Amino acid sequence: MAxxxxxxxxxxxxTELELVARYAMRGEDPRRERAFSAFAATGLPHxxxxxxxWSDFRAALPMLEAPKGTxxxxxxxxxxxxxxxINASRYILPSDLPVGLRILERPDADAFSRAxxxxxxxxxxxxxxxxxxASGLAIEVTEPVAEPLRIIARSERAEANLARxxxxxxxxxxxxxxxxxxxxxxxxxxxxxxxxxEGASATRTLYQNGAGDEAQAITANIRxxxxxxxxxxxxxxxxxxxxxxxxxxxxxxxxxxxxxAAYLAASGRHVDFTSHIRHGAEACTTRQxxxxxxxDGGRGIFQGKFMVPRGVGQRTDAAMQxxxxxxxxxxxxxxxxxxxxYADDVECAHGNTCGALDNNQLFxxxxxxxxxHEAKAMLTxxxxxxxxxxxxxxxxxxxxxxxxxxxxxxxxxx
Amino acid sequence: MRPMLNLNDLHATVGEGDEAKPILKGxxxxxxxxxxHAIMGPNGAxxxxxxxxxxxxxxxxxxxxxxTLEGADILDMAPEARAxxxxxxxxxxxxxxxxVPVMTFVRTAMNxxxxxxxxxxxxxxxxxxxxxEIGGQLNLTADMLKRPLNVGFSGGEKKRLEIFQMMMLxxxxxxxxxxxxxxDIDALKTVAEGVNVLRAPERGMLVITHYQRLLxxxxxxxxxVLSAGRIVKTGGPELALRLEEEGYDGVIxxxx
Numbered sequence: 001m002a003x004x005x006x007x008x009x010x011x012x013x014x015t016e017l018e019l020v021a022r023y024a025m026r027g028e029d030p031r032r033e034r035a036f037s038a039f040a041a042t043g044l045p046h047x048x049x050x051x052x053x054w055s056d057f058r059a060a061l062p063m064l065e066a067p068k069g070t071x072x073x074x075x076x077x078x079x080x081x082x083x084x085x086i087n088a089s090r091y092i093l094p095s096d097l098p099v100g101l102r103i104l105e106r107p108d109a110d111a112f113s114r115a116x117x118x119x120x121x122x123x124x125x126x127x128x129x130x131x132x133x134a135s136g137l138a139i140e141v142t143e144p145v146a147e148p149l150r151i152i153a154r155s156e157r158a159e160a161n162l163a164r165x166x167x168x169x170x171x172x173x174x175x176x177x178x179x180x181x182x183x184x185x186x187x188x189x190x191x192x193x194x195x196x197x198e199g200a201s202a203t204r205t206l207y208q209n210g211a212g213d214e215a216q217a218i219t220a221n222i223r224x225x226x227x228x229x230x231x232x233x234x235x236x237x238x239x240x241x242x243x244x245x246x247x248x249x250x251x252x253x254x255x256x257x258x259x260x261a262a263y264l265a266a267s268g269r270h271v272d273f274t275s276h277i278r279h280g281a282e283a284c285t286t287r288q289x290x291x292x293x294x295x296d297g298g299r300g301i302f303q304g305k306f307m308v309p310r311g312v313g314q315r316t317d318a319a320m321q322x323x324x325x326x327x328x329x330x331x332x333x334x335x336x337x338x339x340x341x342y343a344d345d346v347e348c349a350h351g352n353t354c355g356a357l358d359n360n361q362l363f364x365x366x367x368x369x370x371x372x373h374e375a376k377a378m379l380t381x382x383x384x385x386x387x388x389x390x391x392x393x394x395x396x397x398x399x400x401x402x403x404x405x406x407x408x409x410x411x412x413x414x
Numbered sequence: 415m416r417p418m419l420n421l422n423d424l425h426a427t428v429g430e431g432d433e434a435k436p437i438l439k440g441x442x443x444x445x446x447x448x449x450x451h452a453i454m455g456p457n458g459a460x461x462x463x464x465x466x467x468x469x470x471x472x473x474x475x476x477x478x479x480x481x482t483l484e485g486a487d488i489l490d491m492a493p494e495a496r497a498x499x500x501x502x503x504x505x506x507x508x509x510x511x512x513x514v515p516v517m518t519f520v521r522t523a524m525n526x527x528x529x530x531x532x533x534x535x536x537x538x539x540x541x542x543x544x545x546x547e548i549g550g551q552l553n554l555t556a557d558m559l560k561r562p563l564n565v566g567f568s569g570g571e572k573k574r575l576e577i578f579q580m581m582m583l584x585x586x587x588x589x590x591x592x593x594x595x596x597x598d599i600d601a602l603k604t605v606a607e608g609v610n611v612l613r614a615p616e617r618g619m620l621v622i623t624h625y626q627r628l629l630x631x632x633x634x635x636x637x638x639v640l641s642a643g644r645i646v647k648t649g650g651p652e653l654a655l656r657l658e659e660e661g662y663d664g665v666i667x668x669x670x
Contacts, residue, residue, distance in 0.1 A: 364508075366493035367493050369494050369583070371494050382562075
């Protein structure tokens with residue numbers, strides 16, 4: 001390794017040195033170099049960076065090691081439709097594709113314009129894929145596609161699983177994207193570039209579940225054009241550290257977005273939902289609802305930002321809600337909702353609450369004969385269920401029953 | 415007749431630590447199977463405290479005395495165990511349970527009680543048939559029973575839902591805490607009919623009320639007057655009428 005590369009990250013830890021070595025092995029490529037330089041400027045994000053104060057990846061990843069266990073099961077396994085699998089940074093493509101869907105393998109790294117704002121996105125843009133194989137995938141949706149397209153990120157005791165997929169949805173086309181982030185790598189990082197053109201629509205359903213010795217980052221950068229509709233629903237159980245970060249820009253008039261999420265964090269699990277929505281055009285709509293439930297030793301984080309610039313952001317209609325349940329003593333939730341509004345003709349609502357289950361409700365249910373742990377599970381399930389309301393029909397039941405299984409299994413909540 | 419509910423010299427406090435306030439001060443009461451007893455008393459007498467002490471609500475501590483249901487000490491049991499043993503409370507202020515439909519809630523409760531007693535679960539068709547029948551008697555539509563429990567229901571509808579749950583769960587012993595409050599005269603009749611349907615030789619009931627009017631429709635076998643944490647007077651249904659005419663001060667003053 002060249003000396004200048006060794007010192008590219010200040011006070012690098014073992015993981016960062018390993019990432020530098022992986023970068024050095026890849027061919028020269030100005031886009032790769034720009035992305036990696038942006039990552040190297042900070043290294044793995046850490047608590048002294050404002051946007052990462054509660055999610056310290058550098059501290060959580062001292063070494064890049066394969067996890068001990070096997071990846072989690074996929075709740076969407078029974079769904080029909082084409083599947084892209086990502087295993088230890090290798091892309092496995094479906095043999096048949098429905099009409100309206102094209103997938104291209106990109107040999108070189110693609111540009112990543114937001115590299116400075118998203119250090120783990122930049123890292124993934126630089127290192128996605130394997131040497132001599134595809135760096136990333138480009139997916140084009142040219143008409144409404146009936147079957148969901150599934151992306152499964154799952155490795156078998158790998159050190160890293162780094163992948164990047166770009167999706168463009170052409171005018172009037174539609175796609176249902178279903179992602180399962182199942183772990184199996186010391187560091188899993190997925191970067192999604194999503195472009196919706198005029199009048200296009202898409203749903204994104206995201207399931208994440210990692211082990212206590214894994215780090216996972218899921219970063220999405222979404223651009224939405226005139227009258228496009230985008231609806232995202234996530235269910236996350238966390239890992240040793242997990243960051244699910246979504247940046248969405250309404251670029252043209254009348255674009256609509258839904259960003260819903262639920263997190264359920266048991267002991268030793270850390271889930272961070274961070275989002276940044278820019279109302280860069282008039283009369284765009286955002287609805288965001290995040291629900292969380294956390295047990296003793298678990299940690300949930302919500303950082304949400306709405307940015308409504310002067311002039312272009314008029315007639316914005318946006319609402320941000322985050323509500324969390326601390327199911328036990330020792331559960332932790334950190335929330336930072338931010339509204340930055342510079343336009344004057346705007347409707348922007350927000351709400352943020354954090355508390356325990358209602359004792360009156362618990363007593364009422366127990367008086368009817370429902371045991372305490374079951375009453376807690378029922379109330380918690382009812383609490384998070386609202387987050388799945390906007391998911392596609394084929395997914396909402398699966399998300400709810402997956403949440404229910406976790407609540408039923410965690411007798412600790414009694 | 416052997417008493418079904420037996421309360422003996424019950425003392426109880428409300429609140430924690432230094433804040434604990436004695437509310438029940440030596441309450442003794444016997445309700446035999448097959449009888450309906452009414453407890454009447456002024457505000458602050460301890461009526462609601464009694465219902466919460468018997469059902470095991472947190473924050474209500476029994477400091478001495480005993481309470482048994484069919485000979486079993488209920489004070490050591492968790493609230494859900496008391497329910498499985500057959501104790502039901504119709505709440506003065508029914509609690510909203512968002513996201514849990516009435517039918518789901520009652521079926522979960524019924525099966526949890528059955529499981530605790532070592533009985534089989536109720537079958538879905540049997541449950542739905544029974545719910546439709548009882549819902550019909552109480553003017554609760556199938557649509558209402560699909561909505562989340564008590565969410566967006568009027569005060570009268572919530573009270574009818576309490577009676578609906580009682581009729582579905584068929585408890586051995588029911589406590590009705592101010593079930594008449596917030597009811598208009600038609601709703602009061604509907605609720606009373608539901609209660610009267612459940613009168614049975616093997617079942618006991620305790621009706622806690624402020625006013626005589628509920629007792630026009632649910633004829634009690636005995637009326638007890640609760641004042642300052644104790645039963646100060648016991649009589650037949652005529653005692654309720656006297657309370658209505660003379661007020662608590664008159665009747666309690668005479669007892670003291």
